[in-house]
Amino acid sequence: MVASIQVSETPLVLYVLRRADDALILGHRLSEWCGHAPMLEEDMALANMGLDLLGQARELYSYAAKVEGNGNDEDKFAYLRDVRQCRNLLLMEQPNGDFARTMMRQFFYAAFADIYWRAMMTSSDATLAAIAAKSEKESAYHLRHSSEWIVRLGDGTAESHARAQAAIDDLWAFTGEMFAVDEAERALIDAGVAIDPASLKRQWLKTVSGVVNEATLSLPRNDWMQQGGRMGHHSEHLGHLLSELQSLQRIFPGATW
Amino acid sequence: MVTATPSDADLRRRAWDAAARVVDPEIPVLTIADLGVLREVDVSDGHVEVAITPTYSGCPAMNMIALEIELALEREGFAKPKIRTVLSPAWTTDWMSEDGRRKLRDYGIAPPQPASSRRALFGVQEVACPQCGSMNTELLSEFGSTSCKALWRCKACREPFDYFKCH
Numbered sequence: 001m002v003a004s005i006q007v008s009e010t011p012l013v014l015y016v017l018r019r020a021d022d023a024l025i026l027g028h029r030l031s032e033w034c035g036h037a038p039m040l041e042e043d044m045a046l047a048n049m050g051l052d053l054l055g056q057a058r059e060l061y062s063y064a065a066k067v068e069g070n071g072n073d074e075d076k077f078a079y080l081r082d083v084r085q086c087r088n089l090l091l092m093e094q095p096n097g098d099f100a101r102t103m104m105r106q107f108f109y110a111a112f113a114d115i116y117w118r119a120m121m122t123s124s125d126a127t128l129a130a131i132a133a134k135s136e137k138e139s140a141y142h143l144r145h146s147s148e149w150i151v152r153l154g155d156g157t158a159e160s161h162a163r164a165q166a167a168i169d170d171l172w173a174f175t176g177e178m179f180a181v182d183e184a185e186r187a188l189i190d191a192g193v194a195i196d197p198a199s200l201k202r203q204w205l206k207t208v209s210g211v212v213n214e215a216t217l218s219l220p221r222n223d224w225m226q227q228g229g230r231m232g233h234h235s236e237h238l239g240h241l242l243s244e245l246q247s248l249q250r251i252f253p254g255a256t257w
Numbered sequence: 258m259v260t261a262t263p264s265d266a267d268l269r270r271r272a273w274d275a276a277a278r279v280v281d282p283e284i285p286v287l288t289i290a291d292l293g294v295l296r297e298v299d300v301s302d303g304h305v306e307v308a309i310t311p312t313y314s315g316c317p318a319m320n321m322i323a324l325e326i327e328l329a330l331e332r333e334g335f336a337k338p339k340i341r342t343v344l345s346p347a348w349t350t351d352w353m354s355e356d357g358r359r360k361l362r363d364y365g366i367a368p369p370q371p372a373s374s375r376r377a378l379f380g381v382q383e384v385a386c387p388q389c390g391s392m393n394t395e396l397l398s399e400f401g402s403t404s405c406k407a408l409w410r411c412k413a414c415r416e417p418f419d420y421f422k423c424h
Contacts, residue, residue, distance in 0.1 A: 041408065048400035052285065055315025059344065123352035130345035134314050138422050145399045 002096045002253040005072055011184040013068045014177040015194060016086065016128070017077065018230055020060035023086035024078055025238070026109060027243055029096055038099055045145060049106070058206030059131045063090070079249035082240050083232070090229040091174035093238040104167035107146035111207045112178045113139040116219050124192035147211045154215025165217050176225025178204075181209045192243065269300040269333075275333040276307050278326045282318050283403045286364040289322060293352025296343055305330055306339040310348045312424070313404040350423045362387045363420060367409065369423040382419050386411035394418075 007013065030050035036130055037043035061074035062076065091109060096102045120132035153164040179197045181189065188194040212219055248255055263271075276298055277290035289295040297308040307326055311319050323340040330338040330404065345386075350369035358368035367387045387396050391413035399422075401408040406419040 029390060041400075044402070044408075045398055046401035048404055051315035051317070051404055053315070055311070055313060059314060126345065130347065131314075133347035134311070134344060137349075138314060141399060141422070 003078065003239075004085060005076050005080045007069055007072065007081070007085060008068055010068070011065050011188055012125075013192065014184055015062050015188055016064040016067065016213055018075065018087040019091055020057045020064060020093050021059035021086050023053040023060065023110075025086070025088040025092040025241065026105075027051070027057060028241060029092065029094075029102075029105075032096055033102065042099075046102075046119070049142050056131065056135050056138070059134075063127050063131070075157075075249070080089045083234050085232060085239060086229075086234065086242070087232060088229050088238075089159050089174070090226060091177065093229070093235060093241060094171060094174065095237055098139060100163040101167040101171070103146050103153065104164065104171055105210070106142060107150050108171060108208065109173050109178075111211075112148050112175075112197075112200065112204050113238050114143045115207075115254055116195070116197065119195040119200065122182070124193065128249070129194065131196065143207075150165040150211050150217070151215045155218040161216065162216065168217060169220055172220045172222075173224060173226045176223070177227045177229060180227055180230065182230065208241070228230050229234040265300045265303075268305070269298055272305045272307070272330060272332055272338075272421060273298040274302055275329045276326050277337075279322060279329055280329030282321045282325075283405075284361070284364070284366065286360045287357055289296070289326075291354050291360065292330065293348060294322065294352070301357065303335075304339070305335045306341060308341045308343045310343050312348050316404055318403075345385045348424070353421075365418060366406070367418060368419040369421045384409055386414060386416065387418055389414040 001060050004257050007017070009017070027050040030046045030053065033046040034043065036051075037046055058074050061077040064077060067071045067076060087250070089109075091105060094101075094105055114136070117132045117136035121136060123129040123132065150164065153160040155161070181197060185194055189196045209219060273295075276289055276295055279289050279295075281287045281289065281292060281294075292312065294309050294312060295307070296310050297306075299306045299308075302372050307330070309322060309326070319342070323342075326340055327338055353369065359367055361368045370382070370384070382396065383392055384394050384396075387407075389411060391411055391416050393412045394409050395412060395418065396407060397410050398408040399410070402421050405421055405424070407422050408417065409420045410417045
């Protein structure tokens, strides 16, 4: 069994790894639906969105490796870091649950990613701006797809409505982390490398509540928010996810086909 | 007898032509030049470097395309060509050539509409059936057989078809 790598987490490396982990972990969750989705079209849609996210993760990991300059690469970042080294949002690692829960997780994130990447196109960091320009286009499709499903499920049958509402109630506490900023990120925001996610909150809430209202669903009034993923404090779900994602490279280091 | 050494400009033209003939493995009627994936070909001291840009971040065809370019250039006598991926400016379907759009339609795939139309969240899209030309069509799935395509159905001729998404 191969050991985890060491990462020199400068603020920029950490910033990029956090976004890369978001894309990898959510992409992996979507890939778990492959062959299990409620219909063939959705099977393809979920796999397609997972592929978009995996592509974004690869670009971000490669850039983090270049910035870090420590001989790490995209594969080592994805396969050889343990739970505590992963920096993704807690929302991303939440289990798929039923289809409503998967779609709600996707919708909450896509509504954020769409405006986040569009804003990041103005980053003073040319590579991040370029990755943002590609990711923004993909996120727009993810947002449209998940929005349509939220409306269809919420405004569907009593059963689909109840499941969609339960998904909102369970996932809501994980949405606040998208807008949180720590000291390391504050410096990057001041330098124009990153954008302040707090500036996106109003727009995000407008998109989310618009769709949720149309779906005859409601947002919880409780706005207590759970955090920790960005610092490596994860729910129990991430370890199980990584054990599947990483098992091959951990047991057969450097395996290729 | 004097053998003229080809100039870098001549070599560049030859290298571009060779690279431009490489087709998209998923849509073999389109070359990477038609798609706008081929961005630059540089030759210096006989060494060739090709820049390509991905259509979608996760497009699995990119590795295959890079390999095909390498083979095409080696067949033309260029040793150890270098393939570089560029992300900026981001690829858009607006770069697809008119010829490329026609070839797509003839192949049975509806060509992309101008990119500005993709923004409306619940906006109505109108796509002509590539088989019969009818506008009486409907979206079946936003995501189709590859990252770049959506699945549509024509209600006039009853045929399903792929639509190359605007991006």
